[in-house]
Amino acid sequence: MPEIIFKKRQSVKQVEEATDFAPKFDANGLIPVVTTDFITGEVLMQGYMNEEALKQTIAIGEAVYYSRSRQKLWHKGKTSGFVQKVTEIRIDDDQDAVWLTVDIGDGASCHVGYRSCFYRSIPLGKIENGRNVEMKFEEKEKKFDPEKIYKGQPNPTKI
Amino acid sequence: MPEIIFKKRQSVKQVEEATDFAPKFDANGLIPVVTTDFITGEVLMQGYMNEEALKQTIAIGEAVYYSRSRQKLWHKGKTSGFVQKVTEIRIDDDQDAVWLTVDIGDGASCHVGYRSCFYRSIPLGKIENGRNVEMKFEEKEKKFDPEKIYKGQPNPTKI
Numbered sequence: 001m002p003e004i005i006f007k008k009r010q011s012v013k014q015v016e017e018a019t020d021f022a023p024k025f026d027a028n029g030l031i032p033v034v035t036t037d038f039i040t041g042e043v044l045m046q047g048y049m050n051e052e053a054l055k056q057t058i059a060i061g062e063a064v065y066y067s068r069s070r071q072k073l074w075h076k077g078k079t080s081g082f083v084q085k086v087t088e089i090r091i092d093d094d095q096d097a098v099w100l101t102v103d104i105g106d107g108a109s110c111h112v113g114y115r116s117c118f119y120r121s122i123p124l125g126k127i128e129n130g131r132n133v134e135m136k137f138e139e140k141e142k143k144f145d146p147e148k149i150y151k152g153q154p155n156p157t158k159i
Numbered sequence: 160m161p162e163i164i165f166k167k168r169q170s171v172k173q174v175e176e177a178t179d180f181a182p183k184f185d186a187n188g189l190i191p192v193v194t195t196d197f198i199t200g201e202v203l204m205q206g207y208m209n210e211e212a213l214k215q216t217i218a219i220g221e222a223v224y225y226s227r228s229r230q231k232l233w234h235k236g237k238t239s240g241f242v243q244k245v246t247e248i249r250i251d252d253d254q255d256a257v258w259l260t261v262d263i264g265d266g267a268s269c270h271v272g273y274r275s276c277f278y279r280s281i282p283l284g285k286i287e288n289g290r291n292v293e294m295k296f297e298e299k300e301k302k303f304d305p306e307k308i309y310k311g312q313p314n315p316t317k318i
Contacts, residue, residue: 159171
């Protein structure tokens with residue numbers, strides 16, 4: 001693990017108003033991460049990091065997550081080739097959420113093949129009794145064929 | 160609770176490739192939510208919704224979260240006045256994360272007083288032994304004074 005030292009959390013003032021980096025990991029040792037595209041601003045994915053993943057991301061400047069389904073560090077793009085070059089890291093007020101801004105070029109972030117994992121929208125509006133929600137595809141074309149790229153690997157999506 | 164029906168999760172193909180809205184809530188009944196500004200694209204906050212919060216958000220078109228610290232539904236802006244008008248809702252590939260795009264006008268999203276909760280950045284780069292991380296303020300001025308707006312209320316940040 002890279003030798004980087006997180007500060008101990010001591011007070012609300014320190015956590016919110018100071019420059020001490022004192023991230024808070026949950027009961028499973030994880031912190032949620034939202035990743036956006038450095039040009040378009042679109043949200044590409046939502047993931048998690050443990051302490052080591054966060055330190056490696058800071059050290060190498062490429063996104064390293066913790067995969068909950070595989071239960072190990074996940075240097076994003078090592079299989080697909082779509083590495084996320086980090087352009088900025090931010091932390092929120094109480095330091096329990098991370099925002100990564102990344103450069104993925106003309107690549108993709110989603111294991112299904114789309115550029116963003118958030119390729120479907122939910123219609124807003126007044127709900128009538130018994131209404132089912134029908135989503136809309138906001139991305140029409142996949143950037144790659146997951147059956148070729150992830151050949152033989154299990155799909156991480158859990159029912 | 161508004162009468163809106165989520166689909167039962169039945170297969171990976173249904174969850175990833177179809178228009179069925181079948182969100183997955185975690186062991187605590189929550190789904191993580193990232194909220195971005197509809198004009199600037201900046202990440203304003205990261206929060207959580209339970210089933211009812213998600214249904215209300217779809218129904219009324221304003222962000223309703225679930226507050227983990229207060230353990231109840233949280234119609235954002237009811238105290239501060241900074242309501243989040245939802246312009247789009249998206250869901251990710253395996254439907255266990257929500258992306259809200261919102262209009263907050265010239266308001267703020269952060270209880271500390273800044274526009275975005277992510278007002279500090281972490282420097283990237285090679286880590287030297289024993290290096291502490293010193294963060295940088297990316298927002299210089301608060302949009303409001305939290306001591307006036309939230310007078311007498313406990314700060315939600317936990318150490």
